[in-house]
Amino acid sequence: METWWHDLRHGLRVLAAQPAFAAVAVASLALGIGANTAIFSVTNALLLRPLPYEDADRIAILWQRSPGLGVQQDWFSTGQYLDIRADNQVFIDVAATIGASFNLTGRGVPERIDGARVSASLFPIFGAKAAAGRVFTPDEDVPGKPPVVILSNGFWKRRFGSDPSVVGRSLTLNGTTFTIVGVMASDFVFNKQVMPAVNGIQNVDLLLPLPLPDNARANRGGEDFNIFAKLKPGVTLEKAQADMNVLAARMKRDYPQNYPPNGGLTISVVPLINQVVGDVRLALYVLLGAVGLVLLIACGNVANLLLSRGAVRAKEMAIRAAVGASRDRIVRQLLTEAILLAALGGLLGLVLAVVAVKVLGQFGPANIPRLDEIAIDGRVLAFTLVISLVTGIVFGLVPALRASRLDLNDVLREGGRSGVGTSAFGLGHQQLRKLLITAEIALSLVLLIGAGLLIRSYQRITDANPGFVSENVLSFRVSLPGFKYKTPDDVIAFYKRFEERLAALPGVQHVGSNYLLPLSSVALGWEPITVDGYVPKAAGEDLIIASSGYISPDYFRAMGMPLLKGRYFDERDVRGAPDVAIVDDKLAERFWPNEDPIGKRMRRGDSGPWRTVVGVVADTKEYEVDGEPPITAFYPNRQMGVQTRYFVVKTRSDPSALVSAVTREVQALDADLPVYDVATMEERLLDSLARRRFSMFLLVVFAACASVLAAIGIYGVVSFWVSQRTRELGIRAALGARHSDIMQLVLRQVVVLVGVGIAVGLAAAFGLTRVMTSLLFGVSATDAVTFVLLAVVLGAVALVATWVPVRRAAGVPPIVALRHE
Numbered sequence: 001m002e003t004w005w006h007d008l009r010h011g012l013r014v015l016a017a018q019p020a021f022a023a024v025a026v027a028s029l030a031l032g033i034g035a036n037t038a039i040f041s042v043t044n045a046l047l048l049r050p051l052p053y054e055d056a057d058r059i060a061i062l063w064q065r066s067p068g069l070g071v072q073q074d075w076f077s078t079g080q081y082l083d084i085r086a087d088n089q090v091f092i093d094v095a096a097t098i099g100a101s102f103n104l105t106g107r108g109v110p111e112r113i114d115g116a117r118v119s120a121s122l123f124p125i126f127g128a129k130a131a132a133g134r135v136f137t138p139d140e141d142v143p144g145k146p147p148v149v150i151l152s153n154g155f156w157k158r159r160f161g162s163d164p165s166v167v168g169r170s171l172t173l174n175g176t177t178f179t180i181v182g183v184m185a186s187d188f189v190f191n192k193q194v195m196p197a198v199n200g201i202q203n204v205d206l207l208l209p210l211p212l213p214d215n216a217r218a219n220r221g222g223e224d225f226n227i228f229a230k231l232k233p234g235v236t237l238e239k240a241q242a243d244m245n246v247l248a249a250r251m252k253r254d255y256p257q258n259y260p261p262n263g264g265l266t267i268s269v270v271p272l273i274n275q276v277v278g279d280v281r282l283a284l285y286v287l288l289g290a291v292g293l294v295l296l297i298a299c300g301n302v303a304n305l306l307l308s309r310g311a312v313r314a315k316e317m318a319i320r321a322a323v324g325a326s327r328d329r330i331v332r333q334l335l336t337e338a339i340l341l342a343a344l345g346g347l348l349g350l351v352l353a354v355v356a357v358k359v360l361g362q363f364g365p366a367n368i369p370r371l372d373e374i375a376i377d378g379r380v381l382a383f384t385l386v387i388s389l390v391t392g393i394v395f396g397l398v399p400a401l402r403a404s405r406l407d408l409n410d411v412l413r414e415g416g417r418s419g420v421g422t423s424a425f426g427l428g429h430q431q432l433r434k435l436l437i438t439a440e441i442a443l444s445l446v447l448l449i450g451a452g453l454l455i456r457s458y459q460r461i462t463d464a465n466p467g468f469v470s471e472n473v474l475s476f477r478v479s480l481p482g483f484k485y486k487t488p489d490d491v492i493a494f495y496k497r498f499e500e501r502l503a504a505l506p507g508v509q510h511v512g513s514n515y516l517l518p519l520s521s522v523a524l525g526w527e528p529i530t531v532d533g534y535v536p537k538a539a540g541e542d543l544i545i546a547s548s549g550y551i552s553p554d555y556f557r558a559m560g561m562p563l564l565k566g567r568y569f570d571e572r573d574v575r576g577a578p579d580v581a582i583v584d585d586k587l588a589e590r591f592w593p594n595e596d597p598i599g600k601r602m603r604r605g606d607s608g609p610w611r612t613v614v615g616v617v618a619d620t621k622e623y624e625v626d627g628e629p630p631i632t633a634f635y636p637n638r639q640m641g642v643q644t645r646y647f648v649v650k651t652r653s654d655p656s657a658l659v660s661a662v663t664r665e666v667q668a669l670d671a672d673l674p675v676y677d678v679a680t681m682e683e684r685l686l687d688s689l690a691r692r693r694f695s696m697f698l699l700v701v702f703a704a705c706a707s708v709l710a711a712i713g714i715y716g717v718v719s720f721w722v723s724q725r726t727r728e729l730g731i732r733a734a735l736g737a738r739h740s741d742i743m744q745l746v747l748r749q750v751v752v753l754v755g756v757g758i759a760v761g762l763a764a765a766f767g768l769t770r771v772m773t774s775l776l777f778g779v780s781a782t783d784a785v786t787f788v789l790l791a792v793v794l795g796a797v798a799l800v801a802t803w804v805p806v807r808r809a810a811g812v813p814p815i816v817a818l819r820h821e
Contacts, residue, residue, distance in 0.1 A: 008336060015340065022341070024712070025302045029345025029391060031705055032298030034352030035291040037376075037384045039698075041357050043284055044383075045374040046277055052187045054127020055230070059272040060240065062227040064265065074526075077223045078216040080251065084227060084267070087247055090240040091229040095122035096210060098225050101644075102173035103481055105672045112479065112676035113155075113173070115206030116190065125230040126188065131156075133167035133182030140209040148209065149178040153186040155205035171206075175483040178208070194276060220258045229269075240269045276369050279774075283695045286772060290450065290702045293443045295391065297706050300436040300443075301713045303395040306338060307433055338396020339389065346388030350376070353384070365690030434753055437710075437717050441757025442764060444703070444710040445794050449765040451703035452786040453772060453779055454696040460778030461689060467620030467629065468518060469560025470681040474655035475517060476662060477677040479644040484670075488575065488641025494669065495645065496638070499552060501665045502649055505658065510650040512555030513637065516547070517646035518620050519684040520677065529633060531591045532601035532610065546587060547622060547630040548604070550637040550645075556582075556617055558650040559681075566598045566615035573636035580636065582615040587631035602633065611635070624688055626777040648681070655680050695775070707794065711801040718750060719805040746806045747799070754798040758791050 015022040050056045062084070064074045076084075078096070085094040097118045104111045120136040122128070128135065131153060140148070149171055151160075160166045171178045190204040231240055244267040251258075252265050357374055364371050478498070485491050495513060502511045527548045534544075549555075553569045564585055573580055581602060588597040601610045619629040637645070649658060663675050679687075686693075732742060769781045779786070 008340065010333065012340065014337060021305060022344075025305050025341050026344045026348060028298040028301045028709055028712070029342055029388075030348035030352060031709070032291070032295035033342075033346050033349030033384065033387055033391065034356065035349075035702060035705070036295050036387055037349055037353035037380060038356035038360070039284075039287050039291045040383050041353065041376055041380045042360065042374055043288060044377070044379055045370050046280060046284060046368075047273075048379070049373065049377075051273055051276065052189060053272075056272065058231040058233075059125060060229050060231060060237075060269050061272055061275045062229060062244070063268045063270060064223065065268055075223045076225045076227050077220050078212055078225065079218060079220045079255075080223070081225055081227055082212075082217045083251060084229075084244075084247060087250070088229075088243055090232060090235045090243045092232050093121045093125055094227060094229045095119045095125050096225045096227055097122060098210065099204075100206075100208065101479065102206065103479065103672060103674055104171065104173060105175075106172040107159075110672050110674040112477075112674045113205050114202050115149075115208060116204045117208045117210040119210045119212075122228060125228055126190075128188045129185045130182040131185045132164050133180070135182055135184075136207075136209050141211055143211040143213055145209065145211065147176055147178045148181045149173070150182040150184060150207040151180060152190070152203075152205045152207070153184050153188065154203075156183045173206070174481040194272065220255055228272075237269060237271065244269055278369065280368060280691070282771070283691070283775060286450070286775065287695065287698055287702075289768075290447055290699055293447055294702050294706050294709070295387070297440045297443050297709045297713075299391055299395040300440045301709050301716070302338075302341065304433055304436050304713055304716055306334075306396060307436075335393070335396050339392035342388045342392025342396070345391070346384055349388075350381075350384050353380075365687075365694050368691060368694070433717055433720075437713055437753055438757040438760065440710040440713050441754055441794065441798060442761035444706040445758055445761030445791060446765045446768060447699070447703040447706045448790045448794055449761075449787055450769055450772060451696070451699040452790045453769060453776055453781065453783060454692075454699055456779045456783065456786055457776040458689070458692055458696050461625050461692065464621075464625050464778070466518065466625050466685060467561060467618055468681065470685045472651045472653065472655050473558065473560075473681040474649045474651065474658050474662070475520070475646055475677075475679055475681055475684065476659075476675050477644065477646050478666060478673060478675060480673070482643065484672075485641075485643065491641035491643050492575070492638050495552070498665065498669055499554075499647075501668070502647070502662065503554075505649075505661055505665070507652045508649055508658070509652060510554045510558035511552075511647065512558035512650075513552045513645040513647045514555050515550040515637070515642045515645055516622075517648070517684075518622050519624075519681075519688045520646060528605050530603050530606050532603075534591050547632040549632060549634040550640060550642045551634050552637055555648065558648040560650075561617050561620060564616045564618060565596070566613070568615060569634075569636045569638075574638045575640075577639070579609045579611040579639065580614045581611040582617060582634040583613055584619040584629070584632045584634075585616055586619040586629060587633060588613075588616050590631060604633075604635070625685070626692075646677075692775075707797055710794075711797050714750070714754075714798050714801040715805065718746065718802045721749075722746065722805045743806050747802065750798070750802045750806075754795055757798075758795060761794075762787060762791060 051059070053059060062076070064076055064080070076096070081094070081096045088094065095118065097116050100115050100117050102113050102115060104113045118136070120138045120141050123135040130150070133150070135150065136148075139145070151166070156162060156166065166180055167182065169180050171180060184207070190207075192202050229240075231237075248265050248267045354376055357376060361371060361374055480491055480494060485494060499511045499513065502508060526545050529544050529546045531544065551569065553571065553573070556563065556568055565588075566582070569580070569582065583597060583602070591597075591602075592600055597613050597616055600613045602613065603610050617634070619632065621627060621629050622632075647662075649655060649662070651658060659675075659678055662678075666673050666675050732745075765787065766782055773781045
């Protein structure tokens with residue numbers, strides 16, 4: 001310990017004596033270690049840290065999938081839920097949930113609150129406890145019980161100021177009085193990532209019982225329920241899946257009328273952590289790889305700095321050896337200095353990571369799961385400590401070993417002239433430095449190409465046509481409670497008056513409404529349809545699933561969706577008039593290719609009234625701009641009373657100025673109605689791209705850091721090379737070499753290094769960027785334009801980095817150069 005303490009103090013003195021060297025080395029390492037720590041903290045929160053539930057690794061969500069019908073993820077009916085609960089052999093318990101939204105009134109300004117109806121078995125599955133009051137009991141799973149509600153912890157704090165006496169009070173939801181029986185503990189989080197339920201649920205603020213009627217087992221049609229389950233101890237995911245496969249086969253056999261012969265049915269068991277993380281995993285792995293490359297480049301830079309400094313300190317090392325220092329002792333001293341650099345870089349990197357984590361939490365897109373859980377915890381601190389130590393050993397060991405192998409006679413003889421033992425390091429020393437620079441250039445190019453591909457992909461997405469015009473369109477949602485608006489005529493009359501009032505507002509051009517809205521929390525409403533005369537051409541097409549829209553006459557004009565054939569809905573299309581529909585061109589092309597779809601017939605389901613197609617509109621992207629649009633059928637909502645609607649208001653100028661006027665018009669018609677989910681269509685479009693934009697931004701930042709580090713490394717190598725060959729360059733100049741000749745001599749070697757690095761980087765990028773295929777849109781992972789352009793850019797950056805030392809070398813007067821030694 002005494003020797004180590006001596007080495008440590010000596011290392012601090014050495015670094016203090018060379019502040020410029022120490023600053024560059026520590027800053028390079030801080031950048032690499034800080035970036036790695038920040039991204040690891042995200043990985044830790046999303047993938048490594050267990051969900052905040054008891055035995056979270058045994059909680060699963062079930063999905064129904066019908067491959068033959070093209071249905072990749074669907075909910076369950078109450079009959080399917082009861083079958084799974086009664087007949088499985090692998091779960092401790094099974095719970096059903098369904099999203100529900102309510103108009104909260106009687107407490108000031110009306111508010112739209114998201115909630116969920118849940119079976120009592122949900123609480124033991126999640127190990128959920130109440131912070132106040134109680135959770136639901138099994139007897140509340142049957143009808144006839146008094147209406148009760150449980151508050152989420154967040155809603156309790158926001159609405160009631162954490163008042164513990166809230167239990168026993170009442171809430172008025174959709175005109176019904178509910179008694180508050182409990183408040184959930186703060187560690188129980190039940191949001192849209194955990195429960196991707198119907199009705200556009202975002203965050204569950206209220207929990208209500210889910211009483212199932214006596215005929216619930218016979219209900220096989222309304223597939224609107226999520227199912228959660230908890231595996232028995234020792235039961236593997238594979239065993240649970242096998243059990244569900246057997247159960248699905250039994251359902252098909254027992255209820256053939258519900259499952260078309262070609263449709264198929266599977267029940268998938270998905271670990272809850274996979275459900276929560278979703279498709280973020282690949283993007284996160286790409287970012288982890290990117291910051292790993294940044295750290296490698298930083299290590300290469302510092303290793304080059306240490307090699308340069310080792311050459312300068314050759315005489316010092318030789319004297320140490322001459323007076324009796326062993327090779328191990330010299331290696332230990334130099335390695336201690338390297339680890340000291342890494343420790344300082346790690347401390348500064350940790351500070352940078354803390355700042356980065358706060359920025360990520362504050363400005364990161366809301367659709368990244370568990371974003372609020374990102375923090376610097378014990379695991380992240382341990383990661384930073386380990387990566388700092390490993391980094392110090394990695395970049396410090398080779399220079400230390402090379403410095404310990406010096407030939408004393410050569411160094412002391414050379415040191416007698418200059419004190420700089422460069423020749424003692426030999427050709428291998430120079431080759432190692434060149435290898436490090438070549439590797440830095442290659443790694444930088446890989447990062448640059450990855451970032452370039454994401455940039456081009458994002459440009460393609462923003463240029464893509466979403467199927468509607470987003471400029472100057474305000475959107476919001478209104479929901480009419482059934483106890484007050486009891487008939488379809490009541491609903492239709494209210495919304496007709498509301499649309500007329502909105503259309504009369506100054507600056508409004510068009511007003512439309514739809515049950516669904518592209519790029520919103522409710523983007524698709526899947527329904528089976530029947531096409532008159534269509535003969536299935538492929539397996540599974542005996543049941544056709546389409547997205548459904550229930551729209552007002554001016555909806556397409558407000559959204560800027562072009563009419564391709566026929567007409568829009570108008571005042572003729574009301575209740576009692578002939579049933580009509582408008583289809584998108586994708587549906588028309590699929591079922592009436594090379595025919596005029598106007599006048600064709602289709603219907604909802606297999607038993608509804610036939611509807612005549614009166615128009616064809618362009619297809620629209622629903623969930624994501626880069627997604628494939630579904631086939632869609634639109635129906636006039638004045639022929640059916642749909643109580644919840646999205647409204648879109650097309651204006652001549654900034655639509656956000658209309659928000660207060662919209663609220664005023666709703667309140668004028670019904671003071672208990674809230675306006676919610678308010679956003680312009682441009683905001684919805686930007687939000688749908690937020691995750692892509694965020695990933696692109698981070699990768700661009702990392703690529704820029706890598707390029708800067710590589711440029712610094714090239715500058716350092718060329719500067720050192722020039723300083724060591726000053727006398728040679730002076731002799732060349734004295735013998736008649738021109739400035740341009742000397743510059744070409746240096747640049748020739750740099751061009752070779754850069755060229756080899758770019759060639760290696762192109763080959764590596766060609767192989768590595770293929771993992772990014774699913775993150776790209778409209779751009780190949782081997783896009784030639786991106787590869788060539790960024791190779792040229794990096795080459796130019798490298799040459800710029802060499803320009804200053806090369807000009808300095810060429811401008812040294814021969815007499816000064818000859819006197820250098």
